[in-house]
Amino acid sequence: MSADGAGVSARRVGGHERVTGQQEYLADIRQPHALHVKLVALDVARARIRSIDTTAAEQVPGVSLVMTAADLPQPVPRFGPQFQDRPILAVGETKYHGEPVAAVAAETKDAAEAAARLVVVEHEVLPAVFSVAEALDSESPLVQEPGMRPDDPLAGTNTLREHRFGWGDVDTESADLVVDNSYTFPIVTHFAIEPHGFMAAPDGDGIVIWSAIQHPYLLQKMMAKLLGMPLASVRVLAPDPGGAFGGKQNAKLEPLLAFMALHTGRPVRLILTLEETFQAVRRSSAEITVRTGFVEDGTLAFQDIEANFLIGAYVDIADRVVGKSSYLGCGPYRTPAARILARAILSHTTPSTAFRGFGIPQLTWAREANLDEGAYVLGIDRLELRLRNLVGEGEAFIPDDTPADGDWAQSVRKAAELIKWDSPVPPGRGRGLAIGLKSGPTAALSYSTVRLLADGSGVVYSGTSDMGQGARTIFAQIVAEELGLPLDRISVVMGDTAVVPYDQQTSASRSSVIMGTAVLRACREIQAQLSEMASRLHGIETSQIVVEDGVVRLPDGEVSIVEVLQQGLGPLGGELVGNGEMRKEGDPDHPLGGSAAFFEFNCAATEVEVDQETGETLLHRYVTVSDVGRAMNPIQVVGQDEGAAIMGLGHTLMEHIILDESGRIQNLGAIDYRIPTSNDLPLELISASVENGDGPGPYGIKGIAEGALLATAPAVAGAVREATGAFIRDLPLTPERVWQALQERP
Amino acid sequence: MMPAAAMAMAFTVNGTVRTLEVATHHTLLDVLRDMLDLTGTKECCAEGECGACTLLVDGRSVNSCLMLAVEADGSEITTVEGLASNGELGPLQQAFLDKGAAQCGFCIPGQLMSAQALLARNPHPTVEEVHDGLVGNLCRCAGYQQITEAVLAAAESVNR
Numbered sequence: 001m002s003a004d005g006a007g008v009s010a011r012r013v014g015g016h017e018r019v020t021g022q023q024e025y026l027a028d029i030r031q032p033h034a035l036h037v038k039l040v041a042l043d044v045a046r047a048r049i050r051s052i053d054t055t056a057a058e059q060v061p062g063v064s065l066v067m068t069a070a071d072l073p074q075p076v077p078r079f080g081p082q083f084q085d086r087p088i089l090a091v092g093e094t095k096y097h098g099e100p101v102a103a104v105a106a107e108t109k110d111a112a113e114a115a116a117r118l119v120v121v122e123h124e125v126l127p128a129v130f131s132v133a134e135a136l137d138s139e140s141p142l143v144q145e146p147g148m149r150p151d152d153p154l155a156g157t158n159t160l161r162e163h164r165f166g167w168g169d170v171d172t173e174s175a176d177l178v179v180d181n182s183y184t185f186p187i188v189t190h191f192a193i194e195p196h197g198f199m200a201a202p203d204g205d206g207i208v209i210w211s212a213i214q215h216p217y218l219l220q221k222m223m224a225k226l227l228g229m230p231l232a233s234v235r236v237l238a239p240d241p242g243g244a245f246g247g248k249q250n251a252k253l254e255p256l257l258a259f260m261a262l263h264t265g266r267p268v269r270l271i272l273t274l275e276e277t278f279q280a281v282r283r284s285s286a287e288i289t290v291r292t293g294f295v296e297d298g299t300l301a302f303q304d305i306e307a308n309f310l311i312g313a314y315v316d317i318a319d320r321v322v323g324k325s326s327y328l329g330c331g332p333y334r335t336p337a338a339r340i341l342a343r344a345i346l347s348h349t350t351p352s353t354a355f356r357g358f359g360i361p362q363l364t365w366a367r368e369a370n371l372d373e374g375a376y377v378l379g380i381d382r383l384e385l386r387l388r389n390l391v392g393e394g395e396a397f398i399p400d401d402t403p404a405d406g407d408w409a410q411s412v413r414k415a416a417e418l419i420k421w422d423s424p425v426p427p428g429r430g431r432g433l434a435i436g437l438k439s440g441p442t443a444a445l446s447y448s449t450v451r452l453l454a455d456g457s458g459v460v461y462s463g464t465s466d467m468g469q470g471a472r473t474i475f476a477q478i479v480a481e482e483l484g485l486p487l488d489r490i491s492v493v494m495g496d497t498a499v500v501p502y503d504q505q506t507s508a509s510r511s512s513v514i515m516g517t518a519v520l521r522a523c524r525e526i527q528a529q530l531s532e533m534a535s536r537l538h539g540i541e542t543s544q545i546v547v548e549d550g551v552v553r554l555p556d557g558e559v560s561i562v563e564v565l566q567q568g569l570g571p572l573g574g575e576l577v578g579n580g581e582m583r584k585e586g587d588p589d590h591p592l593g594g595s596a597a598f599f600e601f602n603c604a605a606t607e608v609e610v611d612q613e614t615g616e617t618l619l620h621r622y623v624t625v626s627d628v629g630r631a632m633n634p635i636q637v638v639g640q641d642e643g644a645a646i647m648g649l650g651h652t653l654m655e656h657i658i659l660d661e662s663g664r665i666q667n668l669g670a671i672d673y674r675i676p677t678s679n680d681l682p683l684e685l686i687s688a689s690v691e692n693g694d695g696p697g698p699y700g701i702k703g704i705a706e707g708a709l710l711a712t713a714p715a716v717a718g719a720v721r722e723a724t725g726a727f728i729r730d731l732p733l734t735p736e737r738v739w740q741a742l743q744e745r746p
Numbered sequence: 747m748m749p750a751a752a753m754a755m756a757f758t759v760n761g762t763v764r765t766l767e768v769a770t771h772h773t774l775l776d777v778l779r780d781m782l783d784l785t786g787t788k789e790c791c792a793e794g795e796c797g798a799c800t801l802l803v804d805g806r807s808v809n810s811c812l813m814l815a816v817e818a819d820g821s822e823i824t825t826v827e828g829l830a831s832n833g834e835l836g837p838l839q840q841a842f843l844d845k846g847a848a849q850c851g852f853c854i855p856g857q858l859m860s861a862q863a864l865l866a867r868n869p870h871p872t873v874e875e876v877h878d879g880l881v882g883n884l885c886r887c888a889g890y891q892q893i894t895e896a897v898l899a900a901a902e903s904v905n906r
Contacts, residue, residue, distance in 0.1 A: 011843055018851030019839040021786020021826035025852060028785035109780075110750060110769070193790050193798055193886050194852040242788070242852025243886045274791045468850025468887045635846040639889055643849065646888035670795035670884070678877040678890045685891060 002550055005481030006699040009635035013472040013492055014240065025242045026197040026212045027271045034199065035064055037260060037270035038112035039253075040102040040119045041094075041279070045663025046128035046141075046348045048093045049121060052102055056118040062111035064264050066119060068102045072259055077226050081218065081250045085148055086314035086351070088255045093126065095143060095313035096350050097664045098279025100253070105260050105268050128348035129158060130663045132287050132308045135345045143313055143346035160315060160344040163323040165591060167399045168302065168337025175293030175301035179374045183366035184730045185713075186656035187285040187310070190355055191675050194242025195277040200257040201267035206233030207258055212241035214249045214465045215505040220497050226255055227262075238495040244467035245647070246354030247281040249507055250316055275668045282657060283355035284309045284318050288366035293337075298380040300389050302337040303330040307363060311344050312351035319344040321352070324439070325359025327592055331367055332397050332408055332437045332601065333389040348663050354507060356647065360438040360710050365731065368434040368714030373727060382718065383416050383433055390435070393694075402439075402595045405702075406627040411690045412603045415625040418686055419605035425722065426607075429620065432718025433605040436710025440703045441508040442594030443586035446515040447501035447579065450479060450522035454573040456562035457489040460519055463503025464494060464511045469705050470636040471511045475519045477632060478698055482523035484550010484561055501579075509600060509703030512632060513696055514582050520698045521580030529576045530561060533568030598696050601627040602707035604645070604715040606682070610723045615739025617653060617720055619682035626687075629695025629702035641687035641708040648712025650676050653732050755819040759784065760828030768815045775799045775810035778825060786826040786855050790884075797883030800856035801825045807863035809882075826855035829862065838862060841900035842893070849887035857883045861897045869905055871897070 004010045017023035054066040069076050069089045076091045078084045090101045102119050106112040129135040129143065135158040142158060149155040154162070199210035206229055213219050216238040224234045241248050253270060260268045272280065287308045293301035307326050311318035326342030375382045387409060396403040415433060416422070425431055449461040458479050464471045472492040479490050493499060503515060527547040534552045535542045546553040552564045565576065586594035605623045610616070624645045631637040654674050658666040667673045687708065693700030713731055721727050726741035750769040757764060759782065768777050778784040778801075787810060790798040794809040801810050802824040829836040835843070838861050848854045857880060864871060864879035871879060876894045885893065 009846070012846060012848060014851070015843045015846075015848050016835075018848040018854050019826075019835065019842045019858065020830055021784075021855050023851050024785075025788070027789065028779075030783070191884075191886055192850070192852075193796060193884060194788070194850070195790060241850065243850040245886070271789075274796075470849070635892075639846050639849055639887070639892055642891050643888040646890065647886070669793060670791035671793060675884060675886065676888060676890075677881050677884060678894065679881045681877070681890055 002480040002484050004487040005477055006632055007630065008477065009633055010473055010477055010487050012470055013476045013487065014466065024239055025194055026210060026239050029199070029210060029239065031199060031201060031267040031269060034267040034269045035105040035107065035264060036109045036112045037257065037268050038104045038116040039100040039276065040104065040116045040121065041098045041100050042121060042123055043664060044125050045097045046093060046095055046126045047123040048126055049090060049101060049123050051122045053120040054102065057104055057115040060106065060111055060115040060118065062107035063104060063115045064266070065105040065260060066102060066115065067260055067263065071263065077255070079222055079226055079251060079255055080315055081317050082319055083315045085144065088259060095348055098276065100256070103256060103260060105264055125662065128663050130347055130349055130659050132310050132345055135310065135347050143348055158346045160311065160346050161319050163326050163342040164340065165327050166339040170302045170304045170337045170339040173293060173302040173337040176296040177294045177374060177377055178291055179370055179377065180291040181370060181373060181729060182287060182289045183369055185286045185362040185365055186651065186731055187282055188651045188655045189278050189282045189657055189673065190245045190247035192241065192243030192245060192247060195272045195274050196248065196252060196280055197271040198253050198257045199267060199269045200254065200261035202261055202265055203235060206235065207261065208235045208237060209254050209258060210237045210239070211254050212248055213238050214241065214244050214467060214507060216465065216495065216497050217463055217502055218505055219251050219254060222251055223254065223258060227258060236497045238465055240495065241465060241467040245356045246358065246507070248467070249354045249505065252280050274670060278665060278668055278673065279350055282350045282352050284311050284321060284352035284359065286310070286362040288363065290366045290370040292370050292374055294374045294378060296378065298375065298378055298385040298388050300333055300335040303335050304339045305329045305367070307342040309342065309344055310347050310349065312347060312349045314351040316351045316353040318352045321354060321359040324592055325363050328360065328437060328439055329363040329367060331435060332391055332404060334391050334397060349659065356644065357438060357706050357709055358508065360436060361648065361651065361713065364434065364436045364710050365713040368711060369717055369729065372714065372718045372721065383421055386435055387412060405599055406601060406692060406694050408601045408627060411601055411625045411627045414688055414690060415603035415605040415623050418623040418688060419607060419621060421605065428723065429607055429609045430719040430722025431605065431607045432715040432722065433603065434711035434714035434718060436602045436707065438600045438706055438710055439596030440598040440600065441510045441514065441584065442592045442596060444510055444514045444582065444584040444597060445504045446518040446582050447503065448515060448518035448522045449501055450519060450526060450578045452483060452526050452565060452576040454566065454569055454575060456485065456565060458483060458485050460490065460492045461500045462492065462494050462515055462519065463500045464515045465506040466494060469640060470633065473636060474512045474516060474632050478516055478519045479523055482520065483526065509705040510597065512701055513598060513703050514584065516698045516701070517582040518580040521582065522578035525578030525580065526576045530564050534559065534564050537564065537567055598702045600703060600707040602710050604711040606715050606719050608716065608719040608723055610720055610738060612742060615735035615742060617716065617733055617738060621684040622682035623686045624708040626689055626704055626707040627702065628689045628691060628704045629697065630691050630693045630700040631689050632699065632701050637689055637704055638687050640705045642685060644706060644708035645685065645687065645712060646676050646681065648709030649680065651732060652713040652716045654734060656732055753816050755816055757818050757820060758822045760824060770814065770816055772815050773811055774813045774815045774818050777815040778810065784825050784827055788852055788855055797856040797860060798853055800859040800883060802859055802863060805866060807860050826858055829858060837900040837903050838897065841896040841903065845892050845896040845899060847889055847892040847896040849889050853883060853885045857885065857893055864897070865901055869901060871901060
């Protein structure tokens with residue numbers, strides 16, 4: 001085994017750059033002669049645009065272009081990963097607070113900002129919908145023109161789609177107890193510390209786009225279609241994102257920048273403010289009603305879920321979030337009957353998109369909180385109730401679909417042990433425990449190329465984006481393991497579609513498993529070539545040669561890979577090139593278009609104390625346990641688990657976007673929208689992994705980056721309930737909300 | 747648009763004296779990033795809340811988005827680019843690397859500079875003191891435990 005190979009906490013590839021300030025993020029890349037872009041938006045959500053006067057703005061010295069929808073091809077091109085519904089600039093009306101109506105390009109940032117302030121937009125505020133209730137009211141205005149969805153019976157409503165799943169018959173299943181309640185999950189925003197940024201420049205007959213995007217190849221495909229260019233003429237440069245969390249999966253303002261670059265013939269550059277970033281991405285809020293039917297002994301009789309997700313003004317990937325998450329809404333439990341109805345509901349709010357957990361935190365919150373309520377009424381321990389219904393390894397929890405890919409009870413027992421579930425609860429405190437389950441990708445395609453150079457160093461090419469999850473390190477460790485190279489002799493090249501082979505996307509915690517397998521296969525191809533070389537050099541059959549652990553084993557001893565390589569290459573030198581592909585086909589008959597490649601299973605447990613005077617919740621201890629298959633790099637697994645848990649504590653305890661009556665975001669920016677700081681940590685935060693080597697990735701790994709935030713909210717709320725007697729069904733559990741609940745206790 | 751007023755200024759950045767003419771409304775952060783090409787210092791919230799732009803001005807940690815460049819006239823500035831000497835990482839940088847404290851890395855320059863200021867005034871911080879010292883530096887990867895471990899390890903390595 002290599003010193004830097006599988007299972008080792010190897011130092012982060014790219015870590016040196018990150019601690020020295022040399023890591024080049026998008027805003028650090030300088031394009032000589034670039035024009036600076038500033039957006040023009042209205043301070044209202046929905047308004048009819050009567051006219052746009054750019055005269056004054058155009059007179060500002062240094063201004064090259066003030067672009068409005070009128071300067072774009074007509075009809076204005078629209079784009080989106082699911083529906084092509086988002087126009088490049090607002091057409092006719094704005095549909096959410098901050099939607100750009102015009103954009104200025106100027107020689108300096110100062111000039112662009114000054115000119116943007118001088119663009120006069122005559123507009124009329126229109127009635128709008130900002131909540132599920134408003135959106136579903138048949139008297140309310142429509143967010144989307146019905147003509148956008150011809151032949152869709154829902155086109156005359158604000159419901160974009162309804163997703164229905166289930167099995168058995170909920171209505172005939174007999175239950176001793178039915179617990180029926182509704183739960184809400186707030187609008188929250190990604191708040192990557194790196195605000196979104198974009199650049200574009202003409203490149204001969206083609207174009208170059210810079211974007212800190214998670215899916216460079218999806219952006220390439222979309223831009224090629226929008227611009228009518230061949231894929232080969234669209235080059236996407238995707239520097240490592242400074243945090244993404246799903247918010248940087250899909251195109252936002254890249255199309256606008258591309259048209260501005262082509263219009264001016266110059267490179268253009270737009271770095272959003274944090275406020276503009278808040279107005280660009282968010283997580284979908286949800287109102288979820290759960291009816292759980294229990295048999296007296298705590299066994300589930302049925303689960304009946306109705307989830308209304310408030311997506312934004314444009315769909316982005318939000319409808320997929322709704323469908324994919326609600327499919328798994330009933331969790332990893334054995335239930336004879338299930339009925340799930342989930343709606344993706346349009347509103348005049350920020351377009352919601354993927355956000356770590358992809359809808360699962362919302363459903364998990366409602367389902368697990370409801371299970372707790374049932375356990376209380378039945379007088380059954382909450383841990384015991386979950387273990388009684390949890391499926392065993394290899395058992396299907398959705399009929400005829402992928403069975404449990406791990407012994408999940410191990411994770412639950414470990415979390416219970418670490419929180420000391422069986423010990424008496426100290427006075428004034430309470431404990432909670434909850435389970436989250438998320439599916440990995442349902443279809444996937446990644447290619448990788450690995451080059452073994454003549455001096456025994458290696459280069460890996462991958463279209464994955466390393467946004468902090470540490471993909472570069474994982475891929476380098478696979479090469480280290482397979483070819484016996486130390487990490488400091490391996491380079492990982494990413495983020496340039498002119499250089500790296502195709503990759504579908506960086507999402508659903510797939511990269512270690514899917515791209516990792518492609519890297520592994522590329523290495524195995526090189527091993528085969530080394531075997532051929534050794535066969536030639538030593539005059540023995542390849543069947544008698546084994547390449548492993550960085551050496552070439554021959555019947556009468558072993559030779560280092562580098563020795564075989566150099567002798568085999570001969571005086572001209574050269575290199576060995578391996579290509580790997582990992583393809584997981586979809587299944588058109590599956591409700592999600594494909595089965596899960598793996599599951600992320602997590603159990604969260606906590607012990608809290610609630611200040612009866614202020615309603616403040618103090619977390620004494622928080623435990624997160626994930627079934628990771630195998631920890632490829634333990635220190636990175638801990639980083640992902642702790643980070644996800646703390647991020648989950650954000651939406652559990654403090655984060656929520658607040659809208660005013662005209663749909664404007666009231667807490668726009670870092671002062672008013674609070675995320676966890678170093679002073680918001682549990683007094684003790686423990687992350688642990690279950691490792692049984694049962695994942696589908698190299699060496700038995702599974703994807704791990706999202707598990708630890710799935711069940712945070714119900715674990716904490718369950719603990720607050722035990723500490724105070726108050727069931728709170730709305731997030732976040734702010735001190736005011738908890739205090740209020742304390743006052744309303746029976 | 748009113749023409750921007752400009753002013754000549756001089757300061758020492760990472761040991762090098764820099765003399766330049768800056769627009770009076772430009773922040774120290776703007777000038778370092780846009781005029782001196784020192785892009786290690788990051789911009790996020792631009793309102794002094796996130797700490798991504800933290801650097802040292804005469805040894806004090808400062809949100810450089812809130813300080814006009816002209817206010818730094820005559821000062822000694824240390825940015826993340828000034829923490830390593832002769833290609834050798836500073837103790838905090840080494841500890842951040844060893845403890846896996848940098849994930850996406852965007853907040854890390856600011857975390858390092860706040861930690862540098864903390865250890866200068868308190869060479870033996872407790873966990874709580876590290877949390878208090880770095881409370882103005884947001885990390886959305888939420889690597890706070892590993893960052894804290896790194897700061898404590900650096901303190902130990904320096905004081906050994």
